[in-house]
Amino acid sequence: MSFRIKSSGNDGETFNKFTGIQVDGKPVDKNKYEAKQGSVIINLKPTYLETLSIGEHKLKVVFDDGNAETSFTIIGAETSAGNLPQTGDAQNPLLYAVIALISVAGIGLFRKRME
Secondary structure: OEEEEOOOOOHHHHHHHEEEEEEOOEEOOHHHEEEEEOOEEEEEOHHHHOOOOOEEEEEEEEEOOEEEEEEEEEOOOOOOHHHOOOOOOOOOHHHHHHHHHHHHHHHHHHHHHHO
């Protein structure tokens, strides 16, 4: 997950004033994210994101001369096939194949009797 913080002042100095980040008011260790120049680009590492609970979280990017804040949402993992919601399409295709075969056989017998 990436965030870009752009300064309204001297953009070249923004990264030099960057001191760290907080998530939900708690400081985050530097090994759990990457910070790059380009104003400031924050990349939260997947291993860190996996430790966060599902729901909304607050990100604060801390600078020598102020802070920037935003929020992001962690959603649940993709649903496995066993937990998929029912869509109403629970028909058995084998049943339709058997009905079709019986119909074809019935038509064949009917034609044979007509001869």
